[in-house]
Amino acid sequence: MAAKLKALLNAQENKHDITRNLPSLTFESALDEEEQRILYLRQQSHAHTTLVSASCSFLVSILNEVRQIRADLAKTSQQRRAIQLLTADTLPKNPLKIGLIGCGRLGSHLVHALLSFGEVNPADIQISTRRPETLNTLKEKGVSVIYNNIEVASKVHLLFVCVLPSQLNKVLEEICQNLDKQTLVYCLVNHTTSHRLKRLLQSVNIFIPSFVFDNSTSNAWNSCMSVEEALKDEQMVRKCCPLSNEGKGSCVHLTEKWVELVICAFINQCSDLQLTSRDALDLLHGICMGLDKLEKGTANRFVERDFIINWDDDDTEPRRFPKFDLSKIHENDSHVIKKLRTSQILQEGFTKKFLSVFRSHDDVHEQTDERN
Structure with a gap:
């Protein structure tokens, strides 16, 4: 109720703001004709960051959910009832351990989205970055931030790789001997292939999202919102879902293969x-x-x-x-x-x-x- 009242008050304030939507105060007003022609890149960049944050939050959410259910299935009914009473509103059981190698602009947005929407405890996220001192905000929330790729890769169930393309080979060669074969490697590095990752990591558990960029629909994406605001807006989230009509027509979208x-x-x-x-x-x-x-x-x-x-359907075992x-x-x-x-x-x-x-x-x- 309080959240709805706050939104209503904000809407009333905006109604009386005479500068709202004034063309001369928009970002685009200061651009020359040549810059206007490539303005779609701004929309695409924002859409890509929002899409990565949304899709990864969804993946983490469902993988975490099945781990909690599996932990409950391992207990007897009496044990489950006791645990539910004792651990209500506390930390999840058998949580998904998440790692990031590289945490620049995209990685930072991703981590904030996981904390806000993926139902992830900060202590279950480990980041390896060359400049840990730049992520003090995440440290204060309880996220582990270090510069040790091997340590992070060896301790997680899901590893996001967010480094520059020029750094990818070196990073993969560094971690391949210490990567658990059950660890899912989600690679967000452009212009790489599953064959390349499989060869370098000696692993089949490799996930590379495929994005489609459509320049003709870039103007339909609202890049004035922050990524967090976009993920709280249902219409924007619909544009991030690859199976929704809105998602299929978005300026940046994931394919059904995802x-x-x-x-x-x-x-x-x-x-x-x-x-x-x-x-x-x-x-x-x-x-x-x-x-x-x-x-x-x-x-x-x-x-x-x-x-x-x-598959043998007649096999009852x-x-x-x-x-x-x-x-x-x-x-x-x-x-x-x-x-x-x-x-x-x-x-x-x-x-x-x-x-x-x-x-x-x-x-x-x-x-x-x-x-x-």
Whole structure:
């Protein structure tokens, strides 16, 4: 209630601001004709940063969620009840450990987004950067900031690589011998390939997001908002979701391949957590798609054969999925993405779940304001 009242007051103040939207006071008014022609780059840069922050926050949120559920499944019903009573509103169980190598402008926005929307405890984030002294704000929040790539890479479940292209080879060669094979490496370095990362890291658990830049729609992106403000605005978040109509038409957008990689990375983590294929698929529909009530056997539900063509459905013994080679998924379409493209229910479910990650943040803050 307090948050809504504050927004209403701000709207009333803006109504009486005679300088609001005055063309002579805008950023564009000081640009000459040549600079005006490349103004779209400003929108694209802001859109790319917001999209990276949103998509990574979503990925971290669902990977964290399945880890909490797995931790609960390991307990008896009596133990779970006792733990729920004792640990209500406290730190998550078996949290996802996150690392960043390189933390410039993009990395900094990413970390702030994870803390705000990814439900991540600051103590579960480790950063390695050449200039730790520039990240005092994150240090004060409890994030570990050092300059030791090997130490960070060896202690995390998910590693974001945010270095310059010229630094990538050296960094990967430095960490490859100390990287756990279960660690998911999410590379945000431009102009690199899955084959290159696989060769340098000797790992198949590699995730490279593919972005599409559309110059014709850049003017439709509101770059006047901060990244954090954009992630609190539902219309802006819709533009960050690759399966929403708004996302497909945004000036910078992720392809459907990103969703396929998210799904396979999620299944890989379920296998790492010793979950059977049936449990993994149930959690996939419930956590990633927001479709926990989707009946089994329907055409809109993923089955084992969507991932493994020669899967034996007659085998009654519970089995885990094998570890998927994400580097190959970058280049070839599987039955997963084919089903995703043809199922409106799956697309709508994924979009709804994507939006909920950022909407739940507002609900938490609104409840806090009401208690205060």
